[in-house]
Amino acid sequence: MVAAATILASEEDGAMVLRAEGEWLVVSAAELDRRLRHLDLPRAGQVRVDLSGVDRLDSTGAWLLLRTEHELAELGNRVELANLQPRFAPLLEQVRSRGVTEPLPHPVPVHHTLVGFLERIGRITVLLAQRVYHILGFSGLVTVTILRLLRQPRRLRLIATLVQMERVGLDAMPIVGLLSFLIGVVMAYQGADQLRRFGAEIYTVNLVGVATLRELGVLLSAIIIAGRSGSAFTAEIGTMQVNEEIDALRTLGLDPVEVLVLPRLIGLGLTLPLLVFYADFMGVLGGALMSWAVLDINFPNFLTQLQGAVTTTTLFVGVIKAPFFASIIALVGCFEGLNVTRSAESVGRLTTQSVVESIFFVIVTDAAFSIVFSLLKV
Amino acid sequence: MAEDHPAHDEDYVIRVRNLVNAFGSQVIHDGVDLDVRRGEVIGIVGGSGTGKSVMLRTVVGLNRPVSGSIEVLGNDVLHMGDEERHSLETQWGVLFQDGALFSSLTVAQNIEVPLKEDLRLPQRLMAEIAACKIGMVGLPPEAADKFPAQLSGGMRKRAGLARALALDPQILFLDEPTAGLDPIAAAAFDQLIKDLQASLGLTVFLVTHDLDSLFAICDRVAVLVDKKIRVGTLEEHLRDNHPWIHSYFHGPRGRAAQAAETHAY
DSSP states (O other): OOOOEEEEEEEETTEEEEEEEEEEOGGGHHHHHHHHHHSOOOSSSEEEEEEEEEEEEOHHHHHHHHHHHHHHHHTTOEEEEEOOOGGGHHHHHHIIIIIOOOOOOOOOOGGGSHHHHHHHHHHHHHHHHHHHHHHHHHHHHHHHHHHHHHHSGGGSOHHHHHHHHHHHTGGGHHHHHHHHHHHHHHHHHHHHHHHGGGTOGGGHHHHHHHHIIIIIHHHHHHHHHIIIIIHHHHHHHHHHHHTTHHHHHHHTTOOHIIIIIHHHHHHHHHHHHHHHHHHHHHHHHHHHHHIIIIIOOOHHHHHHHHHHHOOHHHHHHHHTHHHHHHHHHHHHHHHHHHHOOSSHHHHHHHHHHHHHHHHHHHHHHHHHHHHHHHHHTO | OOSOOOOOGGGEEEEEEEEEEEETTEEEEEEEEEEEETTOEEEEEESTTSOHHHHHHHHTTSSOOSEEEEEETTEETTSOOHHHHHHHHTTEEEEOTTOOOOTTSOHHHHHHHHHHHHOOOOHHHHHHHHHHHHHHTTOOGGGGGOOGGGSOHHHHHHHHHHHHTTTOOSEEEEESTTTTSOHHHHHHHHHHHHHHHHHHTOEEEEEOOOHHHHHHHOSEEEEEETTEEEEEOHHHHHHOOOHHHHHHHHSHHHHHHHHHHHHHO
């Protein structure tokens, strides 16, 4: 770095003289700061700061001069800033009148201590409990709105519901189909590999059939839809919240739950079971293809074996979960969207949170279903 | 500033020649010329959609014009290397409409961003410089550790101004600095710009809707009408009988602002 600015100390008539020279600009601030900090400052004396050599001065330079003046005065010196070029006087005055404030000390952030860490865990736990409580409250509100809708079915926004069905269902078919197909392929391959050791490779068909119909089809679809549509719900409603559109709806006498939440909830509730059925079909198809490729089980044989392995109950055990997952995704998505405050940043944060929460609740609910089914011996 | 410079070349910090801006088939500027003198406050006004902000964005290189040339501090903005551009960017500060503070950083950290980027300063010195700028723009010292979301609109603009001033630029670009402020805060902001401009010797490029600001702080005013620009002092514009300019400066608000300014002296 070019030392275009300097400060020199000398003695004249028993007083200290500091000579500031050159370009006192922010670009040379690091160098100047170092030199100023290394100055041997006197106590209770007379100090003259000669500024005649200062060619250029900006507010950082001015501040460094004033800081030095301040530090000298703190040590009980009588300080004089002399020979400043008149054109810099207003700048120095401006900084002196407004700018000379010591930066506030930065305390160690609380969360860097052990107590802070424990407090953080506690806070998060309480927040989590509150969140669940609020989501339950919101589901109650939505339920009441649905009951009101049952009395006056005309209030259902049919077009909006159909639009949602198209967006969350029809438009998701390529991705859900492809991923289910690939999972079917992967499962058949892994299953065949393991079962072959027992000479039981034909049971690959049972593995693929049961796992896809009972668990994978529905779980995979729900997770894809949580990422694809749950996030969209939060982002859409959140953006409306930022633009005050939700408030506008309320002042126009429209109920945001009825206008925005119900079409999404009903749309998703109706389409997710259909998507799950489709995902099941594609998954089994992927399994069939892989069984044919690696195990030489041809299609008729695959079907015969599948018939013995699964029943319609197996299918329904999977599909029955779909409306529950759909409600979770729609409710969490809309709830977080309505939680958005009036900043664009909170849209992003809550969208992420909405996806994480829906996937979490979907998997927890799935586990709960498994327990119930095992008790019922389904 | 107060001294009257003769109008030779180096006294112009911004030179725009024959600028054409268009979005699709919609032409915004059609052959605009603009010269900004060193140390002056120039106000850019015009109706909604006449491209005031586009003008600012074009001069600082955020928007590429269809044709024309732009020179800032002797650098050709449209044909310059990365290094030249970078060194030019340290010589101007831009204040966007709502401050455009980085929302994940505190006010002090926002001000430290340009300092960190260009100079290797010790952390303590950066904190000191940030505190100094915070004081200069009239924010309380406690504002340093606040996040932008915790500040009011007026405070966000002041913080944005502090960040724009971090490297002591020669030119300050302001995009509607008083929009959305109450009249008292707006007047205080105008005064702040005027003070800083006088003491730091800034050249200020001010895009505004606010007639009070125009009368209070602008040396010259550039009016965007009919896809062209008309530059002059306020007195010249007051005499102009172009219908839009006339109704702008002689409408009820224009008269009120004018009266306020006359009474102030």
